[in-house]
Amino acid sequence: MTEKKMVMDIHERPKLNKWLLLSIQHLFAMFGSTILVPFLTGLSPAVALISSGAGTLAYILITRGKIPAYLGSSFAFIAPILAASAASGPAGAMIGSFMAGIVYGLVALLIGFIGTDWLMKLLPPVVVGPVIIVIGLGLAPTAIDMAMNEDGVYNGSFMLTALVTLAVTVIASVYFKGFFGLVPILIGILSGYAFALFQGIVDTAGIKAEWAQITEAGSIGEFFLAVFQTPEFIIPFVDYSPTEVFSMQILFIMVPVALVTIAEHIGDQMVLSKVAERNFLKDPGLHRSILGDGVATIIGSMLGGPPNTTYGENIGVLSITRVFSIFVVAGAAILAILFGFVGIITAAISSVPSPVMGGVSILLFGIIASNGLRMLTDSNIDLGNNRNLVIASVIMVLGVGGAFIEITNEVQIAGMALSAIVGVILNLVLPDKEKAGEAEELFDENEAPKEKRNIS
Template sequence: MSEFHNDDVVLDIHDRPKPVHWVGLSIQHLFTMFGSTVLVPILVGINPSIALVSSGLGTLVYLTVTKGKIPAYLGSSFAFIAAMTMLMKSDGYPAVAQGAITCGIVYLIVSIIIRKIGSAWLDKILPPIVVGPVIMVIGLGLAANAANNAMYHNDKYDFKYVAVALITLALTIIFNMFLKGFIGLIPILLGIVGGYITAMLFGIIDYQPIIDANWFALPAFEIPFVNYQPSLHLNAITIMAPIAFVTMTEHIGHLMVLNKLTKRNFFDDPGLDRTLLGDGLAQIVAGLVGGPPVTSYGENIGVLAITKVHSVFVIGGAAVFAVGLGFVGKLSALILSIPNPVISGISFILFGVIAASGLKLLIENKVDFDRKKNLLIASTILVIGIGGLVFQAGTFTLSAMALATVLGIFLNLVLPEKALSEK
């Protein structure tokens, strides 16, 4: 029996683009993830170049472990920012590395358990009424951040920022709707370039870091037994290990979106055990070279949805470019100079497309919102997830998306199919 091929997309998972197209499509993914991937280490106090290298290496590890079946890009995880910041101040990077590696080990343990008992239980706890709103939360959960980055400069409303964001948005929509051929496949990349030129005209780009950067710059790797002698940091383990279960929830949510986009079931093939194994090993690799823990990126899933280019070769190309870019100071500085409103203008579309795919899932499965159970589950997930309600107990934090998912699963399992008032 031949392998399924999705003929409704431009390039399916195992379709290989032409070399010239391959470069452009991969760079598009590189630009899309760049801002978030380097923002995490900047906030924490880790070298951004290391994060680029670790994200590329982590993605290649993930693609290898999942047998090249899942087009997912892994970048720096925001879920660990608070924990990493705390550890950097108290114990320095060796503690952060130990925490990242521990999280990877937690993934490996859960992967082994799922391999033993299977993942059929997912269909019961994750029906369309839970999956659809969760996908919408994944898309809309960062909507406020995108809007704020488009409005504020140094905590003050800036009309120039808003104008650049809206022009970038308009250009990306125009490129997406009216271009065809190869250039019609890279509307996000063209939108970023157009937005950057617009930002230049508005005078909001700082060129000095580009001028000061060296062409070749070896990232300041933090490698155990080379740059430091590892020692046991129990606080790193207790602080970061529980967060692994939060990012697992995000991992499963992203797989749901990818299942929908690619018309496949990655929970069955290559299996949730293998996807968690790939993610866990990627986190361990990141910890060993000095980067922050990695996770799959919704921004890049948005690119897949818009362009209908699902090729793992394109994702792999972006990973290779990310590793190389970590050693090129000028190019890193150039991409790092892309201002927030440009990224926000792109994000308006990327996040929105993901949310719309969740809505589409509800429609296609004909979810009945006249039933109180469905209405209550969707309402709870959407408001808590998008509203940003966070559960915090000591050093343990459950993000809004994770909390919304957990509550949605719980309500689906405990609520009766019909309320007493329904016939």
């Protein structure tokens, strides 16, 4: 089989017309997933777009412009954001995101000084795989509720819309090729939205209001003000006091998930290294890429957006186009920031009915769980080995079952966080740790990278 030749190297700059089109491709690839996370968690989709763009630009700077990766909203943090918001409001979720970003920075610092061996022992596939399964299955009730219920009551039109959206997304995922095969989520949302319009369950009042402001503008200045608007940022020391919002509860909710997503980040870097035929784990280094991911998450938390992570969808775009130009990725980031300030785009996103998002979520959350299973199989985890079976089983039942430990009346270690912590402890204390999976093969910087899907 003939390898596809590189069309554009990392530091090559395309001509302006091609530059714009190539950047728009990356924008479309990340758009559906990036807006879904804030839609599910009650955050602003516009802010999520802005924070993803700003986070990607920061990532490019920190990695010295050597890794053509786009960062978007992380699915792994959906449940923790919901839990943190329930405990301390949206501001609490932002504090939790900030602390998750700090964890990224600490891990990057440790890797820079002592390498990755400690991380391999702490988070082998036998621990990370089941936790990822918990992330996906734990979100399943949210997807089903959005798909078929209106204010907690079954709605047939909602369910039909969700099933149509799901069907189109599945068809696009399986049968579409090339670039269209990389944006099945966006295709599913657009198709579901069109079907929902025929069902009469789309509230277009916001779009009409924004359009009226644009068409009624009597000057260039009024037109500019009608098109570009400031989204609903949540800024520390302006909208809330971080010291008043902080709690140990939020710490226990967010930090364990950050450790799992760091392991996923390493997998992304391996896939990207293979696609680009470079070893990004060595140059610019895993510590820089993890730090970039953490800073992107901190930027999101300072604006009111969800944590960010490198996107498999955009790695897919790189693989197909063979255009690895960092300028193209940066262009997509700038476009995302601009989109976040366009009022009519924000209104259009906000008008998407919940069954449409529920329909795509059924597939997406299932894929997350399946990727955890894939990690176990790809890492040759032997579940016939009682040690491995015990670790995986305990993690999944604690996580999906919603177990929690109450430390004080206000502090709990619950669900996903508890399952991750218990999994790490079991892996460290049970004998025959070398049988927990070939963690060295997943993280060995000297070997060719092995393919691994991310969970966004």
